[in-house]
Amino acid sequence: MISTNPFRIGGIAAGLLLVLVLIWASIIFGLTDVSSRMVIDSIYRFDQSNEHIIIRDSRIPRAFIAAAVGASLAVAGTIMQGLTKNPLASPSIFGINAGASFFVVLGISFFGVASLNAFTWLAFTGAALAAAVVYICGSMGRDGLTPIRLTLAGAAVAALFSSLTQGMLTLDERALDQVLFWLAGSIEGRDLELLLAVLPYLAAGLLFALLMGRQMNVLAMGEDLATGLGQRTVFVKLFGAVIVVLLAGGSVAVAGPIGFVGIIIPHIARWLVGIDYRWVIPYSAxxxxxxxxxxxxxxxxxxxPAEVPVGVMTAAIGAPFFVWIARRGINE
Known part of the structure; x- marks a missing residue:
């Protein structure tokens, strides 16, 4: 564990440098090999060659979309785990990704939606609705809101929205052709315009999350103690829910429902820097x-030469981790 602030700052600097290295690697590596010189030439001396077109229209947008979506999903999972005190909380497990996906497919199938802004707002609406339903269902009963109730409610809502989505796709082959690869969670073929459409929402969500670190620390001490210290816990939870909707909804609009990032990363971040959310949140991003x-x-x-959707890769990495967390017990 990194226990002192100078080392934590150094870790952030090293992490940002590594992000830049992987962005560069994402631009260079693939079916069509390109060199660093080609990347620079495609930016400053574009000649419409096949390599330059691939770099500018595919590789560069793809790299930045991966970085933005990965950071957003990880921070959304961190906020959710902190608010619910549930180590299994994430946009995918709690049905938020499924809700956003359902509304996007609904718009394509029944209303012929094709614009990027419409996709974004549909995803936000679905994410917000799913979050509200999970919270209401998880709060029912004599014991009120508990981690196990939230997990079960999230699993039920995710299954419901996923089933409705699959049902719509069986009735509309055109929609199936449009969204099948997207539903697996993929950033292949996404252009920079799509990222720019949701970037303000993702940036706002990340910024608000960073500013919320101190409030998350107070809330982590217990709701009664936080209230006694003067914190308006209801406001903090509602603000956190807005952050999750911005980050998860924007990510789904760009890349589809990519799972497990929001489960894996918060645990790794807490293992590295402890439970102080002022550090956990930036490390998670x-x-x-x-x-x-x-x-x-x-x-x-x-x-x-074919590609596996990135959502399949994160599932392969995250599923064993999920099982390990579940076996430890969500009430620990």
Whole structure:
């Protein structure tokens, strides 16, 4: 564990440098090999060659989308785990990704939605609805809101929205062709315009999350103590929910429902820097970007010349981790 602030700052600097290295690697490595010189030339001396087109239209957007989505999903999972005190909480497990995906597919299937802004707002709406349903269902009963109730409610809501999505796709082959690869969680073929459409929301969510670190620390001491210290816990939870919707909804709009990033990364960040959310949140953002960048690079080589959706890669990495966390017990 990194226990002193100078080392934590150094860790952030090293992490950011490694993110830049992996972004550069993501641009260079793939089915079409390109050199560093080609990347520089494509930016400053674009000649419309096949390599330059691949770099500018595919590789560069893909690398930055992977970094942005990975950071956003990791921070969303960190906020969710902190608010619910549930180590299994994440946008995928609690049905938020599934809700966002359902609304996007609904818009494509029944309303012919094709614009990027519409995708974004549909994803936000679905994410917010799923979060509200999970919270309401998890709060029902005599014992009120508990980690196990939240987990069960999240699993039920995720299954419901996933089933509805699959049902719509069986009735509309056109929508199936459009979104099948996207539903697996993929950043292949995404252009920079799509990232720019949601970047303000992702940036706002990340910034608000960084500013919320102190409030998360107070809330972690217990709701009664936090209230006694003057914290408006209801406001903190609602603000945290808005952050999760911004980050998870924006990520789904860009890359589809990529799972397990929000589960894995918060635990690694807490293992590295402890339980202080002023450090856990920025470390989660950096580690999330690193994970998705590395997973996307690896996805290009598994079945080359074809590619594995990056969501499949994160699931392969995250499923054993999820089982390990579950076996430890969510009430620890």
């Amino acid at each position: 950096i580690l999330g970007a690193l994970l998705l960048l590395a997973a996307d690079i690896g996805a290009r080589y598994i079945i080359m």
